[in-house]
Amino acid sequence: MATRRDTAAVREHLPIEQRRAQLLTAAAEVMREQGVAAATTRAIAERAGVPHGSVHYCFGTKTALVRAxxxxxxxxxxxxxxxxxxxxxxxxxxxxxxxxxxxxxxxxxxxxxxxxxxxxxxxxxxxxxxxxxxxxxxxxxxxxxxxxxxxxxxxxxxxxxxxxxxxxxxxxxxxxxxxxxxxxxxxxxxxxxxxxxxxxxxxxxxxxx
Structure with a gap:
């Protein structure tokens, strides 16, 4: 079941480049606070307030996200x-x-x-x-x-x-x-x-x- 946060994110139709920037910011925040190992795709999506699938949609793989x-x-x-x-x-x-x-x-x-x-x-x-x-x-x-x-x-x-x-x-x-x-x-x-x-x-x- 989607949370309120996820539902709001789904309704917010951002261009993919803006969504990518949002996810990169969230990934950096998680890594700075908890270390690189803690930055799972789920943790990054939760920090950004978007559905988990958004990470894979924007980057394909976590490796591609780390590179970016x-x-x-x-x-x-x-x-x-x-x-x-x-x-x-x-x-x-x-x-x-x-x-x-x-x-x-x-x-x-x-x-x-x-x-x-x-x-x-x-x-x-x-x-x-x-x-x-x-x-x-x-x-x-x-x-x-x-x-x-x-x-x-x-x-x-x-x-x-x-x-x-x-x-x-x-x-x-x-x-x-x-x-x-x-x-x-x-x-x-x-x-x-x-x-x-x-x-x-x-x-x-x-x-x-």
Missing amino acids: LLQSEVDRSVESARHRSSRSTDLEGVLRNVLEAQLESVRTDPGHHAMLDELIALARRDPSLADLPGWEHERYVGAAAERIAEWSAASGVALARPAREIATTIMVLATGLGDLWSATGDRAVLDRALDDCVRGLAARLSEPA
Whole structure:
């Protein structure tokens, strides 16, 4: 028997893209609160207030939903980082802003960061999602490299290393700093380590290639 909530959802005829967005939001909420394992299709449908069959209608399989969720969340993180890293002046400033942008969700939204980590771990174990860890890495590195190259072109300052190489180093540093923050929760320790990373990388990039 359909519940009142299900009946209301059935009457609400949304375009499929809006329904997909609604279900992705619900899936993210469940995963953030209870973990990826708790996000069954039934739990997601209940959170969204739609019939259980809506999940399969919109995505076909739960695997397809997980893929769409990870891609949308990574895209959102990349766009947020791109906006934050636009506030740059000199080389050290652009490196700091790009690196801080990568750390933003770790520091301010640990639930989102933990959800992404769980989703990537799931993707590594699932052959049908095995391409996603590499895709995620490329999205972050590509976006950071683009921002660094844009700054170099706008400032007229030549880079001592290719923008992509610098961006890859930044991703490695961001991972380590993120682990430091997750382990300690100490902002002062994180800020000191961040300063050392930025100054060391800027000094290295000021040397001839």
